[in-house]
Amino acid sequence: MYSLHPYAPTNSSLTLSASLERSQNNHLSVIYYLHDNQNAVIFPPPNHQPNRADNLWEKTCFELFLGFPGSCRYWELNLSPSGDWNLFRFNTYRHGMVEELLIVSLPMEVIRKNHSLTLHSTLDLNPFIHPHQPIDASITAVIILSDKTPSYWAINHCGNQPDFHLRESFSISLNPKESLFF
Numbered sequence: 001m002y003s004l005h006p007y008a009p010t011n012s013s014l015t016l017s018a019s020l021e022r023s024q025n026n027h028l029s030v031i032y033y034l035h036d037n038q039n040a041v042i043f044p045p046p047n048h049q050p051n052r053a054d055n056l057w058e059k060t061c062f063e064l065f066l067g068f069p070g071s072c073r074y075w076e077l078n079l080s081p082s083g084d085w086n087l088f089r090f091n092t093y094r095h096g097m098v099e100e101l102l103i104v105s106l107p108m109e110v111i112r113k114n115h116s117l118t119l120h121s122t123l124d125l126n127p128f129i130h131p132h133q134p135i136d137a138s139i140t141a142v143i144i145l146s147d148k149t150p151s152y153w154a155i156n157h158c159g160n161q162p163d164f165h166l167r168e169s170f171s172i173s174l175n176p177k178e179s180l181f182f
Helices: none
Strands: 002-006 015-022 027-035 061-067 074-079 085-090 108-113 116-124 135-144 150-154 172-174
Touching: 002 135, 015 135, 015 172, 027 061, 027 074, 027 135, 074 116
Parallel strands: none
Antiparallel strands: 002 015, 002 150, 015 027, 027 116, 061 074, 061 135, 074 085, 108 116, 135 150, 135 172
């Protein structure tokens, strides 16, 4: 389990943590745990037929960035508490963004109880990442607060402004057929 931290301090008592595991069959499981004692987070409404959607980061959205060590190419996975999702591929820093069409569906479970939300998703990496390819990852989130301001959360913030695309922030190493819990 690993704790995420806001780029700028918030007045709320939010806590956000996540776990990440790459299985031997090359599936990547990510679980986000958000605790919100003050109901300070605005969540998008549930979509009873979740699908691929754009601009999810404009609302509360959990994100996962994946890249190869030494490569400029990377992927951005967006997971909305609504159940909607998207996966984008970039050729280099913020350029060449296209939907990763090798993934056509994404299983996701969202559980809201009292003052907490748990989001779990498993991404099959096999269509676009070889099982023996090492991966660098970054776990992030955009949290929209009750005053409608965004709060940017990450394991570490490497820029002079919130920027999840900076490769220096891809600080989790997922080697082939290994599991890492934070």
